[in-house]
Amino acid sequence: MDPKKLELESKLFAVLGQPTRLKLLYMLRDGEKCVCEITPAMKEDQSVVSRHLIKLRDMGLLEWRKEGVSVYYWIAEQRVFRLLELADDILREAALKQAREVAGAL
Numbered sequence: 576m577d578p579k580k581l582e583l584e585s586k587l588f589a590v591l592g593q594p595t596r597l598k599l600l601y602m603l604r605d606g607e608k609c610v611c612e613i614t615p616a617m618k619e620d621q622s623v624v625s626r627h628l629i630k631l632r633d634m635g636l637l638e639w640r641k642e643g644v645s646v647y648y649w650i651a652e653q654r655v656f657r658l659l660e661l662a663d664d665i666l667r668e669a670a671l672k673q674a675r676e677v678a679g680a681l
Contacts, residue, residue: 590634591655595619596627600636600655607649 590596595617602613610628614621628648631637638651 587634590630590636591658593627595623596631597659599624599627599631600650600659603637603648603650604656607647610646610648613648 598617599613602608602616610621610625613628614624617624625646628637628639632639632648632651636650636652636655637648639646639648641647
């Protein structure tokens, strides 16, 4: 196994492993939004939201543009949602398996 490949995959999953960042991705799924629109929905300081957006951008998941003093973000890598759907499938299967095991023990 290539250590660099493992490092990059680990970095991607670390970026995705934070609930605020996942919320931002889902919020931007339907199109471009200004940070001024995003921040009130996040219930966090604008500086915190901006740091999370930058991490997503640096990973290549978001694109951005500046218009005057406003900064706009949008999804650059739509395939991230396929990855999240796979995660949902894995979680659903694990929950069903656990429920069957509990039901079988009763």
